[in-house]
Amino acid sequence: xxxxxxxxxxxxxxxxxxxxxxxxxxxxxxxxxxxxxxxxxxxxxxxxxxxxxxxxxxxxxxxxxxxxxxxxxxxxxxxxxxxxxxxxxxxxxxxxxxxxxxxxxxxxxxxxxxxxxxxxxxxxxxxxxxxxxxxxxxxxxxxxxxxxxxxxxxxxxxxxxxxxxxxxxxxxxxxxxxxxxxxxxxxxxxxxxxxxxxxxxxxxxxxxxxxxxxxxxxxxxxxxxxxxxxxxxxxxxxxxxxxxxxxxxxxxxxxxxxxxxxxxxxxxxxxxxxxxxxxxxxxxxxxxxxxxxxxxxxxxxxxxxxxxxxxxxxxxxxxx
Numbered sequence: 001x002x003x004x005x006x007x008x009x010x011x012x013x014x015x016x017x018x019x020x021x022x023x024x025x026x027x028x029x030x031x032x033x034x035x036x037x038x039x040x041x042x043x044x045x046x047x048x049x050x051x052x053x054x055x056x057x058x059x060x061x062x063x064x065x066x067x068x069x070x071x072x073x074x075x076x077x078x079x080x081x082x083x084x085x086x087x088x089x090x091x092x093x094x095x096x097x098x099x100x101x102x103x104x105x106x107x108x109x110x111x112x113x114x115x116x117x118x119x120x121x122x123x124x125x126x127x128x129x130x131x132x133x134x135x136x137x138x139x140x141x142x143x144x145x146x147x148x149x150x151x152x153x154x155x156x157x158x159x160x161x162x163x164x165x166x167x168x169x170x171x172x173x174x175x176x177x178x179x180x181x182x183x184x185x186x187x188x189x190x191x192x193x194x195x196x197x198x199x200x201x202x203x204x205x206x207x208x209x210x211x212x213x214x215x216x217x218x219x220x221x222x223x224x225x226x227x228x229x230x231x232x233x234x235x236x237x238x239x240x241x242x243x244x245x246x247x248x249x250x251x252x253x254x255x256x257x258x259x260x261x262x263x264x265x266x267x268x269x270x271x272x273x274x275x276x277x278x279x280x281x282x283x284x285x286x287x288x289x290x291x292x293x294x295x296x297x298x299x300x301x302x303x304x305x306x307x308x309x310x311x312x313x314x315x316x317x318x319x320x
Contacts, residue, residue: 097141142207173216
C-alpha cells in the first residue's frame with residue numbers, strides 16, 4: 001500500500017471508531033509506529049480536526065463528518081457477496097436492516113460500480129437450508145440490541161428434546177455462528193449461571209426495561225471455559241483413506257482436529273476432544289468403512305458397542 005492510500009485508510013478508520021490506537025494502526029498496515037505518527041501529522045496539516053491523548057489514541061473531533069468515501073470495484077463486489085451471505089446466515093430482521101444499509105451504500109457508488117453490483121447480483125448464490133422451526137424474525141436483532149443497551153431479554157425457549165417452552169430472563173454477552181446455527185451465551189436468571197441457547201429454539205423474544213449487571217464479554221467467557229481444568233481433552237488418532245477426505249475435511253474441526261500426517265493412500269489425523277464417547281464416536285460411524293481407529297482402545301469399544309446396537313435394531317425391524 002502506498003502512502004496516500006494508507007493515509008486515506010487511516011482516515012476511514014478514524015471515522016469508523018470512536019478511538020483508534022496508533023499501535024493498532026501500525027499492526028493493521030504493517031508499518032512502524034513512527035510511520036503512523038508521521039501520517040497522523042500529515043492529516044492534521046491537511047486540516048483534519050484530530051484529538052490525540054497519550055496512552056489512549058486518536059479521535060475525530062465530535063461533529064466533524066467527511067463526505068462519502070468512493071468505493072473501489074473490488075469493495076463493491078465484496079458488498080454483493082456480503083449481502084448474499086446475510087440472506088443465508090441471518091434472520092429476517094437482520095436481513096432487512098442490512099438491506100436498508102446496502103441501499104445507502106449503493107447510493108454513494110459511482111455509475112460504473114452501480115452497474116457492476118447490479119450485474120454481479122445474478123451470478124452469486126448461497127444455497128439456503130430451509131428449517132421447519134424458524135426463530136422469530138427479529139431474534140438476532142433483539143439480542144444485539146440487548147447487548148448494546150445492556151438490557152435483559154425475556155425468551156420463550158424450547159430446549160432440545162423437550163415438548164414445552166420455558167420462560168427465561170437472560171443477559172446476553174454475545175452471539176456466534178457455529179455448526180450451521182446461531183447461538184447466544186448469556187447469564188440465565190432461572191439457572192443463576194451462564195447458559196448457551198440455540199437461536200432457532202427461541203419461540204419468542206422481548207426486550208425488557210431491566211438493566212443488566214456488569215458481565216464479562218463473550219471472548220473473556222470462552223477463554224475462561226477453555227482454561228478450566230475439569231474440561232479434560234482426550235487424544236484420538238484415526239487413519240482415514242484419502243478417498244473420503246474431501247467429504248469430512250470441513251467437519252473435522254468440530255471434533256477437535258489438531259494435526260495430520262499424510263501418507264500415500266491414507267492420512268493419520270489427531271484430535272483432542274472432550275466428547276469421545278458420543279461426539280467423535282458417532283462421527284466416525286459416518287465413514288467407518290474407510291477409517292481405522294489407532295487410539296484409544298476405549299473409542300474402538302464404543303464404536304463397536306454402537307454398531308451392535310444398530311445391528312440389533314436392524315435385525316429386529318426385519319421381523320415386523
